[in-house]
Amino acid sequence: MQNTIKKINTKLKTVFVQWFPAVILIFSLLVIWEISCRLADVPKWLLPVPTDIIVELYEHWNLLLGHSFVTLYEILIGFSFSIISGILIGGLIVYSKTLEKAIYPIIISSQTIPIIAIAPILLVWFGYGLLPKILVVGLIAFFPIAVNTIDGLKSIDDDLVNMMKTLGANKSQIFKKIQIPNSLPYIFTGLRIGMAASVIGAVISEWVGSSEGLGYLMIRSKPQFLTERVFAAIFLLSIIGFLLFLLVNYCEKKIVYWRTLSE
Amino acid sequence: MNPIINIKNLSKSFIDESSNENTMILHHIDFHMNDGEFVSLIGPSGCGKSTLLNIISGLDNPDNGEINISDIQSNNRLGKLSYMQQKDLLLPWKTVLDNSILGLEVQNENKRVSEQKAVELLETFGLSGYENYYPNQISGGMRQRASFLRTILTNKKILLLDEPFSALDSITRSQMQKWLLKLWKQFNKTILLVTHDIDEAIFLSDRIYVMQNNNFNSMQIIHVELPRPRTREIVLDDSFIKIKKEILPLIEN
Ligand SMILES: Nc1ncnc2c1ncn2[C@@H]1O[C@H](COP(=O)(O)OP(=O)(O)OP(=O)(O)O)[C@@H](O)[C@H]1O
Numbered sequence: 328m329q330n331t332i333k334k335i336n337t338k339l340k341t342v343f344v345q346w347f348p349a350v351i352l353i354f355s356l357l358v359i360w361e362i363s364c365r366l367a368d369v370p371k372w373l374l375p376v377p378t379d380i381i382v383e384l385y386e387h388w389n390l391l392l393g394h395s396f397v398t399l400y401e402i403l404i405g406f407s408f409s410i411i412s413g414i415l416i417g418g419l420i421v422y423s424k425t426l427e428k429a430i431y432p433i434i435i436s437s438q439t440i441p442i443i444a445i446a447p448i449l450l451v452w453f454g455y456g457l458l459p460k461i462l463v464v465g466l467i468a469f470f471p472i473a474v475n476t477i478d479g480l481k482s483i484d485d486d487l488v489n490m491m492k493t494l495g496a497n498k499s500q501i502f503k504k505i506q507i508p509n510s511l512p513y514i515f516t517g518l519r520i521g522m523a524a525s526v527i528g529a530v531i532s533e534w535v536g537s538s539e540g541l542g543y544l545m546i547r548s549k550p551q552f553l554t555e556r557v558f559a560a561i562f563l564l565s566i567i568g569f570l571l572f573l574l575v576n577y578c579e580k581k582i583v584y585w586r587t588l589s590e
Numbered sequence: 591m592n593p594i595i596n597i598k599n600l601s602k603s604f605i606d607e608s609s610n611e612n613t614m615i616l617h618h619i620d621f622h623m624n625d626g627e628f629v630s631l632i633g634p635s636g637c638g639k640s641t642l643l644n645i646i647s648g649l650d651n652p653d654n655g656e657i658n659i660s661d662i663q664s665n666n667r668l669g670k671l672s673y674m675q676q677k678d679l680l681l682p683w684k685t686v687l688d689n690s691i692l693g694l695e696v697q698n699e700n701k702r703v704s705e706q707k708a709v710e711l712l713e714t715f716g717l718s719g720y721e722n723y724y725p726n727q728i729s730g731g732m733r734q735r736a737s738f739l740r741t742i743l744t745n746k747k748i749l750l751l752d753e754p755f756s757a758l759d760s761i762t763r764s765q766m767q768k769w770l771l772k773l774w775k776q777f778n779k780t781i782l783l784v785t786h787d788i789d790e791a792i793f794l795s796d797r798i799y800v801m802q803n804n805n806f807n808s809m810q811i812i813h814v815e816l817p818r819p820r821t822r823e824i825v826l827d828d829s830f831i832k833i834k835k836e837i838l839p840l841i842e843n
């Protein structure tokens with residue numbers, strides 16, 4: 328009992344020590360922002376102060392939360408699609424030489440297309456609903472995940488492969504027992520990049536045309552000079568991004584458990 | 591006696607990446623092992639001991655020469671000999687226990703049965719209590735023993751062991767040597783051991799190949815005609831010292 332309390336205490340302490348400088352910095356910046364805007368008498372529609380944003384969050388919490396959930400939903404669905412397709416297609420490309428020749432050049436060259444730019448076309452094809460957003464999110468996150476999966480599956484330690492061969496392992500056993508576990512840290516790198524991109528993808532595809540979501544709320548609030556609402560939406564977006572980042576990190580710790588082992 | 595491994599006129603060279611030159615490592619080697627024989631291979635670092643084992647195991651191919659292994663007809667020797675490489679090569683995502691049964695897993699053996707076999711040997715291998723640790727949580731000596739256990743559990747007739755005890759302290763090393771001799775006798779294994787320890791080579795072997803670093807076919811054969819079972823004290827014996835005196839000048843050249 329005492330031991331667990333001690334453990335929790337030390338854990339809290341390390342968390343505190345780790346985050347403390349960042350928290351202090353952000354807080355100081357907010358205070359400077361607040362004071363300088365008030366001293367200079369900057370109008371609220373031009374640049375609201377932090378307390379305005381807090382008041383906005385408090386007063387229109389339900390509205391903001393509703394739109395946040397729409398955006399979060401688009402991200403989660405689109406991101407899930409990109410995880411499944413990215414890993415699957417990445418795996419197929421590495422497993423089959425023919426597929427590699429057929430698909431890999433397309434994947435690499437299509438990385439140069441700004442996915443955002445096709446959002447208007449998707450809007451024309453699929454309308455204002457969720458589908459075009461999910462497609463943009465899915466596509467934008469797909470590439471980093473697929474490319475990192477391929478990298479991870481290919482960057483195997485030849486010594487380990489040779490060791491498996493001396494044990495009599497065949498190609499699919501080596502794939503399953505060496506290449507897949509070896510690729511996991513790379514896949515998580517892809518997931519982190521894809522995750523950040525998918526938040527951007529969701530917001531921009533909402534800007535292009537939608538009737539709900541945080542991106543829509545920003546577009547609608549701007550001409551009404553509700554700048555504090557735009558800021559509140561940005562704040563919520565970063566919260567969404569941060570939570571997803573924590574989620575990816577948590578999964579990485581659980582799945583790539585051997586990387587963070589200690590005595 | 592029939593040779594179980596027979597190598598004739600084997601050569602191997604590697605392309606040096608820096609100078610792009612072909613460096614010959616093994617020069618027209620003749621080598622054989624009889625059924626049930628315990629043979630050691632000693633020689634200076636870089637003379638090609640691991641290269642020879644890689645070739646015997648089937649991981650690498652010679653440039654020239656013949657290899658015949660009497661039990662194995664096909665050209666693919668991989669997986670048909672027990673081979674412990676110089677590096678431990680444990681999988682970082684598997685526990686000591688799961689690493690040790692990897693060979694059996696590859697052969698699709700029942701997991702429960704394999705684990706049972708491994709657990710029975712954990713004590714002897716000084717790994718009991720550590721079966722659920724991961725490789726980067728244990729010492730180098732323990733990793734080497736885990737790798738040794740993985741090799742032993744593959745349970746083939748021929749064992750190729752590349753410096754299996756190099757990371758062990760002398761007491762543990764001596765225990766593992768005794769255990770290896772027991773295994774060898776009990777199951778009539780054929781063992782090829784690479785070592786830098788001359789005493790170890792003499793103590794364990796029937797014959798010793800001494801490799802040298804010069805440009806000729808230079809495998810010297812030393813016959814160890816000491817009675818078995820041998821005890822530790824044999825290292826003080828005149829006959830033992832005589833063999834050692836034979837080997838030392840070969841190593842120094
Ligand atoms: N794949 C390779 N490509 C190029 N050179 C190699 C390769 N493998 C081994 N060599 C070279 O061949 C030589 C012999 O290597 P090997 O590992 O067989 O030596 P060794 O006798 O086992 O030495 P040690 O006692 O240090 O283990 C070395 O000079 C090494 O650099």
Ligand SMILES: [Mg+2]
Pocket residue numbers: 639640641676752
């Ligand atoms: Mg070697």
